Structures are given as C-alpha cells and as structure tokens.
Amino acid sequence: MAELPFKLGIHPINWVGEDVREHGAETTFEQIVDDIQALGLKGTEMGRKFPADVDVLKKELSDRGISLVSQWKSVLFSDPAYRDEELAAYRMHVEFLKAMGSTVISTAEVGGSLHFDPRRTPNEKEVLRLDEAGWQSLAEGLNRAGAIAQEYGLKLSYHHHGGTVVESPEEIDKLMELTDPSLVYLLFDTGHAYYGGADPLSVLRKHYDRIAYIHLKDIRQAVLDEARAEQVDFVTCIRKGVFTVPGDGCLDFAPIFNELLTRGYQGWAMLEGEQDPAAHNPYDYAKQALTYIQSLISQESR
Secondary structure (H helix, E strand, O other): OOOOOOEEEEOHHHOOOOOOOOOOOOOOHHHHHHHHHHHOOOEEEOOOOOOOOHHHHHHHHHOOOOEEEEOOEEEOOOOHHHHHHHHHHHHHHHHHHHHOOOOEEEEEEOOOOOOOOOOOOOOOOOOOOOOHHHHHHHHHHHHHHHHHHHHOOOEEEEEOOOOOOOOOHHHHHHHHHHOOOOOEEEEEEHHHHHHOOOOHHHHHHHHHHHEEEEEEEEEOHHHHHHHHHHOOOHHHHHHHOOEEOOOOOOOOOHHHHHHHHHHOOOOEEEEEOOOOOOOOOHHHHHHHHHHHHHHHHHHHHO
C-alpha cells in the first residue's frame, strides 16, 4: 500500500462482536492478532478476547509488531449520582492505556441507551434523549475525564454512536459546543455518522480541528432502509448486517480520504466492519477494504 500520512489500523470488532456477543464467540485472540499481522497493519483496539494483563498483552502485540491504539470506555456522566465512581473508573482505564502506550481513549456516554445503560429495563423500546440538565452533567463529566486523560498524556476522544444520546449531527454539534476543546476531542466514525443521519464528510469538515481519532466504517443502505421501516433497535441493525468495511457499502470514501490527505491528518484510523464474521470473513473483507483504499490513494496522487 502507498504511504499514508496517517496511521491505518483495524478494530478487533471485525472478528469478535462487542454489541452482538454471539458474533465471533469462538474466535481466539491469537487468530485476531495473527490476521492483523498478516494484513500488514500495525494498530488495533482492545477487544473482549484480548488478555487484560499488561505484560502479557504487550508481549503478544509486540511480537507481531502491533500497537494498542485505544479501548472503548463507557461512561454515565449524564447522571450526577454516578459521577465520582465513573471518574474513578475512568482513571483506572487511562492508567491501563498509558501502560500500553496508547494515546487516545474511545469514550461514549451510555445514559439513556437501551443496550448500555444499566438503569434501563428489557421492556423499554426508545433511547431516552438528554434534557438540558443531563447535557450539562455530561459535559462537566467529560471535561473532568478529559483532564484526567491529559494528566497521562492521552486524549479523550468522544465516540458519537448509534443507539446512544450523541448520535445525530445536532447532538454531535451540541456536545462539541458544551465541552472544552482542550480536554474533549472527537472520534469521527463514518458509519455511525451516516447511521445517525449525518453526512460524514460534513461532520469531518465541521469538526476537523477536534478530531483525534477515526473509525472507517461503511453502511449497507438496503439493510438500513429495511431496519428503519421495521423500526428495529441498534443491536438488531447490527445483526441484520447494517455495517461493513469501507468500499462494500453506500458511502463514498473518496472525498473523505481527499479531505484527510489535504489536511494532513496524522492520527490513527481504524478499519471497522461490525458484522457477523461467520458470514463475512474478517480477513477477506479487510483485504478488500485495503485494496479499495489503495485505489482511492492512487486516484488522489494523480
């Protein structure tokens, strides 16, 4: 692959589902990292099959020339009653990532979500959007967590995400407005931007100065249309196969890569295709995505 100004890695969610636990349930950690090494990629995120011991994980990744870039951290900052315990847990998370040499922390509010909020019950059907008090509490919590990350030389990168209270373009804008730009950055996710109703390129351009980390994910439009018509929830959308890797869905990544190359983005970007690995072989789909990205880079260099 032609040299990129930014670092390209891949998320283990391609092999093992995080939101849909049966996806890749039998896949081993060794298979994931061996495939990543064979793909020639040098970065990954933490996955649920990865060993949690710092020394063990460092050795396994180092032996394959792979860096741990980040790990998802759910937070419940929108409810002030959870603030102290959430910040204590955040510090522990930061300490682990610092020990692993990571530089960014994928962070998402779970308050109000059907699938991630521990206060919700199974019979509920809708994401509970934040009121103004909830927004203010979330922003304050994120600023404080961002200060913790900064102590350790890391950046809190907020992951706008389907099925959560920061999903739509308006919600992304509001979060960016309410938080301190020196403490809270953005994890720009192409697939989740589109899923949430945004034009990914517009989000990239509007908030580029806040972006510290990127997930490159595509969308199957027909699956999304069907899911919307049936009014199914976020996790059901994943089970239906709404997400795939770049080049296999409806998103046009050419202007996105042009924007990144023109602006000289130098952080990490992760390939993601959160789908059933039994139906969509992770290694093969990653190879296809890399070929697609190579074609985009070749076009830009002409």
